[in-house]
Amino acid sequence: MKNHPFKQAFTILFIIGLSINVSAGTKTWTGNISTDWETAGNWTPSAPGSGDDVIIPTSPIGGRMPTISADYTVKSIMIQAGATLTHNGGVLSSDGGDLDISGTYIISSGTFLSKNTLIVRNGGLVTQSGGTIHMAITIGTNVSVRLTHLS
Numbered sequence: 001m002k003n004h005p006f007k008q009a010f011t012i013l014f015i016i017g018l019s020i021n022v023s024a025g026t027k028t029w030t031g032n033i034s035t036d037w038e039t040a041g042n043w044t045p046s047a048p049g050s051g052d053d054v055i056i057p058t059s060p061i062g063g064r065m066p067t068i069s070a071d072y073t074v075k076s077i078m079i080q081a082g083a084t085l086t087h088n089g090g091v092l093s094s095d096g097g098d099l100d101i102s103g104t105y106i107i108s109s110g111t112f113l114s115k116n117t118l119i120v121r122n123g124g125l126v127t128q129s130g131g132t133i134h135m136a137i138t139i140g141t142n143v144s145v146r147l148t149h150l151s
Helices: 006-025
Strands: 028-029 053-056 072-074 075-078 085-094 098-101 104-114 118-121 123-126 132-134 147-150
Touching: 075 085, 098 104, 118 123
Parallel strands: 028 053, 053 075, 072 085, 075 098, 085 104, 098 118, 104 123, 104 132, 118 147
Antiparallel strands: none
16 A cells, blocks of 8 residues: 555645644633732633633633733733623733723733734723823824724
8 A cells, every 4th residue: 555645644734734723712700819910720721812802701710810911912801890800911812803801901001912903892981091002003104093982
């Protein structure tokens, strides 16, 4: 039987693609351990990655709200009414989804980077005392802001 290198390469890439898609999903903040975004025990089912939709709920199980101080990339972020996401360093990138705010997003330093929509719903609040909110895929490109206020 002849070995087919292209078939083997395709099979390997297909398996890698499946494993990447399986791990992406919705990650919900619990705050069980601390306010640190990076701590896996603060999330269910696990800490978010680049393909994940993130939910910061109104009343996390652990009662703590998240703080970001390093670089992270996720697909989208939803901050529910009554919830707060504090960003005090690093680059938070939303790649492929929106930043949807019904609660509060506080940025004092660092950068929020997204090519998608920043949605501030009725009752939602963005407080910026420093840092940068950049609505383009990379810093230094033309900015396209789509700020939407919805009820």
